[in-house]
Amino acid sequence: MKKQKIKLSAGFFLLGVDGWLSNAHGYVPATGLVPASAEKPAWLADLSLGVKESYDDNLFLSGVDPKYLPASYTVPPGSVAALENRGTWVTTVSPKVGINFIPLLGNQTAIQTLSIACAPDFVVYHDAPSESYDAHRFAAAVKYGADSFTFSLDDSLIYIDGNNVAPTYPAGLMNAYSTVAPRERREQIQDRTMVEFQYDWNRWFIRPTASLLDYDMMTEQFNVTGYQNYESRYDVNGGPDLGYKINASLAMTLGYRYGHQYQEQFSFSPYSSSSDYQRVLLGMEGKPWNWLAVKIQGGPDFRSYQADSASHITPVNDHHPITYYGEASLTATLTPKDGVTFKYKQWQWVSSIGKVPYFDSTYDLSYHRKLTDKLGWDLGGKILSSDYRSGNLANCYRDDSEYSISTGLAYAFNDHCNVSLTYSFDMGQNDLDDITNPDTRAFDRQLVSIGAALKF
Helix, strand or coil: CCCCCCCCCCCCCCCCCCCCCCHHHCCCCCCCCCCHHHCCCCCEEEEEEEEEEEEECCCCCCCCCHHHCCCCCCCCCCCCECCCCCCEEEEEEEEEEEEECHHHCCCCCCEEEEEEEECCEEEEECCCHHHCEEEEEEEEEEEEEECCEEEEEEEEEEEEECECCCCECHHHCCCCCCCHHHHHCECEEEEEEEEEEEEECCCEEEEEEEEEEEEEECCCCCCCCCECCCCCEEEEEEEEEEEEEEECCEEEEEEEEEEEEEECCCCCCCECCCEEEEEEEEEEEEEEECCEEEEEEEEEEEEEECCCCCCCECCECCCCCEEEEEEEEEEEEEECCEEEEEEEEEEEEECCCCCCEEEEEEEEEEEEEECCCCEEEEEEEEEEEEECCCECCHHHCCEEEEEEEEEEEEEEEECCEEEEEEEEEEEEEECCCCCCCHHHHCEEEEEEEEEEEEEC
């Protein structure tokens, strides 16, 4: 077993809070509902409360039929067996407070954004107490601009006050995505930081950047088959982008990044897959047309994995592979009532429970329709893929995927009150052709939620 100390972060950044709504859904101004004397001050950017009730019919994302389970298996003290189709009602209470310091600074224009926010989630799994947790989310954002120089900082911190013992999947039979949702409910700290400086000339600009993605897991560790030992891991990188402005609204970029990925090594295992990397990225950003906003970067990733030693082994087929990194965000405003967003990312990353690295792919497409001034409809689809075949351990050899579809309606009574109804269906499957009983790596899950929010 492992003891972890809570790590303090230098900054804060708000993670997305599922189910929170905004004026993008077409909320109309309230008239006469809030007296002028009760209006919040200008520096109080956000003050709201959300409540959501959900039903999750497969909270462990397990699809293993009992006939595939071993006759007996070990569940460590404090853990729970992650069995098929365990359902529960879930209550989520989400207050939010956001402060904007700009109104307090007086007459100045250089600092464009200076804000902090706190948006916790208090989540109760009524039929599965081991999964209840509190998520303490904090955020800060800074944006500065003067003459040809700009600076921005977005930094996030989330502390999950949850169970410090992970679930157990009997015999380790599960999809790679089965353990993602339970992992996000366990005790941990997540930190995400993005820093950018930019200096502009007439046609050119230079933009040094740095980013951090950090997971500090605080769960107990057991050398038991099927128990989910969550590893601490991080990715940190930095480097410049050189940009050329094709016109006032569109630019091409050429970037370089040097970075490091860390994966914790368990005390009972010689394996982990930390590495250094260099990337060369060609990109495009801006608006090629008035109705389309794009930001795209992609290129080769030159990887160097930690050398083997008497106490450590990097279980990969090639210690110096060339892989690929790519990410994109496209937002299309098709009509005043219709919008489409596509997000994409592919990169080499380290597993949160495994010993080998994997190639992680995400494709996310969403559509929003403004049905009326008060009613909005959302439809989304997502494909996730985790390919672990760069590793050379037989028990970690897998290529799994997850397909998701979601839809929802949101109705705003006014600026201060709205309700929502959402539904999602997730399906996991094995993508290899040469394994026995591929059904042991499949699952499906349905989640339906109804929520309400008050914005003061």
